[in-house]
Amino acid sequence: MRREWRLSEPGTRRPGGRTERTRVAVLMATLDELAERGYAGLTVEAVAARSGVHKTTVYRRWASAEGLVAAALAMGAESEWVPPDTGSLQGDLAGIGRELVRYFTEPALSALPMASISAAFLSERAADSLRAYYEDRHARCAVVVERAVARGEVPAGTDAVEVVRAATAPVFYRLFVSREEVDDSVADSAARMAVIAAKAGAFPGRMPRR
Amino acid sequence: MRREWRLSEPGTRRPGGRTERTRVAVLMATLDELAERGYAGLTVEAVAARSGVHKTTVYRRWASAEGLVAAALAMGAESEWVPPDTGSLQGDLAGIGRELVRYFTEPALSALPMASISAAFLSERAADSLRAYYEDRHARCAVVVERAVARGEVPAGTDAVEVVRAATAPVFYRLFVSREEVDDSVADSAARMAVIAAKAGAFPGRMPRR
Structure with a gap:
């Protein structure tokens, strides 16, 4: 899925702004942690460390491992995905x-x-x-x-x-x-x-x- | 589901034996904890305390909250359940x-x-x-x-x-x-x-x- 994601939501956030860069860094770190350790091993601390974003910021904005997963999924929904068109x-x-x-x-x-x-x-x-x-x-x-x-x-x-x-x-x-x-x-x-x-x-x- | 459960597995365990009594006490405590606190709040410690079984015993036999849930579900499968027979x-x-x-x-x-x-x-x-x-x-x-x-x-x-x-x-x-x-x-x-x-x-x- 990741390859299909846009890294910003045009019109809702200033692309390249600091808040947006933080968001992308944290959610990408979430994906990388999930891929390496799975959901059972996902922690706010590890995502903070990996993203280089202070863990207080991560806690304040995403609250928990579940909050990070929810936000990463919402980022996935920004994609341009359309279903196949095979003729039947x-x-x-x-x-x-x-x-x-x-x-x-x-x-x-x-x-x-x-x-x-x-x-x-x-x-x-x-x-x-x-x-x-x-x-x-x-x-x-x-x-x-x-x-x-x-x-x-x-x-x-x-x-x-x-x-x-x-x-x-x-x-x-x-x-x-x-x-x-x-x-x-x-x-x-x-x-x-x-x-x-x-x-x-x-x-x-x-x-x-x- | 609980009401349908048999509390022993005839032929596999001595009904009323100590091991069997421990099993039933722990799995019933698991159900009560699940009902009160939900899965996110289920811990081996709380189940041990509620059942009166030493927590070392619970850890040795069921290992984790997931092990307790697995065993409780297996107990549910001992039921006599049959599907409805409505004629269609x-x-x-x-x-x-x-x-x-x-x-x-x-x-x-x-x-x-x-x-x-x-x-x-x-x-x-x-x-x-x-x-x-x-x-x-x-x-x-x-x-x-x-x-x-x-x-x-x-x-x-x-x-x-x-x-x-x-x-x-x-x-x-x-x-x-x-x-x-x-x-x-x-x-x-x-x-x-x-x-x-x-x-x-x-x-x-x-x-x-x-």
């Missing part, structure tokens, strides 16, 4: 699912995604950050269903976010609940199941008000 | 899903289930315990699909565990990933989606070898 709903959903499998299972990529899910159990701030992140992802992914409706693949009025949830939830279920192995075939099966269900009208949207 | 696949799956919603959202019930998912991020022992628990749940739930096959509701050869995963994963997804509200309607929708997909042949089992 099956291809697009399988692509989204395969990307999830990759981010949550490759050691070089999985530290922040795993820490984000884990921290949300321990901190309301981290849970809020996770909720905002997936709300943004849902909004970005809806287009794959809208294109499928336009192509006539699935019925008009299909609830796009429900399709996205159904197509990806089995990947997360195996990762965090049943703790089973996941690979691309899990993503592909879940995508196929969601497409079959969508074609059969299993995801009716809310009726528009009259 | 939709009814059975919705019943399973509604029970999940209840256990994971009612404050009096949710401490151990939530701690079990959370601890698995921090401890291999807790992850193994969670994996074993859900493997057992999958095996117990498969009968609802087998009955549906027998009634002709879904095709012969339907992968029962895949149906169960699909019908429950959206509940867990909202709880732990997108951090959205869950209620019975989420369980009902996921069950309905899984039934529609199953009827349409979305869960083919592995071909039997010849």
Whole structure:
């Protein structure tokens, strides 16, 4: 994910300003610590030392390891990510699912995604950050269903976010609940199941008000 | 969950023996501490004090808060739980899903289930315990699909565990990933989606070898 991040939020902070430089240094140090030690080993002290920012500053602004994870995740959400556009709903959903499998299972990529899910159990701030992140992802992914409706693949009025949830939830279920192995075939099966269900009208949207 | 637990494992331990009494006292204290303080506040020291078992003994046998959660979850798996038998696949799956919603959202019930998912991020022992628990749940739930096959509701050869995963994963997804509200309607929708997909042949089992 890191490679996709913008290091500033245009219009909200003065790029290159001291506050912004501190933020980037701390959040990059958070990512590096997560990658080396994992979430269980993440401490404010180590992030402060690594970033060269005084630990009082880190505590004041981010409060805890969970606060750092929440902020690092929010930085990830600044990316320009769009879902794949393969020409079919099956291809697009399988692509989204395969990307999830990759981010949550490759050691070089999985530290922040795993820490984000884990921290949300321990901190309301981290849970809020996770909720905002997936709300943004849902909004970005809806287009794959809208294109499928336009192509006539699935019925008009299909609830796009429900399709996205159904197509990806089995990947997360195996990762965090049943703790089973996941690979691309899990993503592909879940995508196929969601497409079959969508074609059969299993995801009716809310009726528009009259 | 607690009310369903048997307090001994017949045939594996001498019921009423000292080791067994210690085990039950420690795991009951774990549940009480979880209910009062949550997983973030669970410590070996507090469990030892509450159970009246020496903390050296608790450390030696369970090692950490995660070890205690793992053992408490394994105790839960000793129950006689069977899934509902409502006469339809939709009814059975919705019943399973509604029970999940209840256990994971009612404050009096949710401490151990939530701690079990959370601890698995921090401890291999807790992850193994969670994996074993859900493997057992999958095996117990498969009968609802087998009955549906027998009634002709879904095709012969339907992968029962895949149906169960699909019908429950959206509940867990909202709880732990997108951090959205869950209620019975989420369980009902996921069950309905899984039934529609199953009827349409979305869960083919592995071909039997010849």
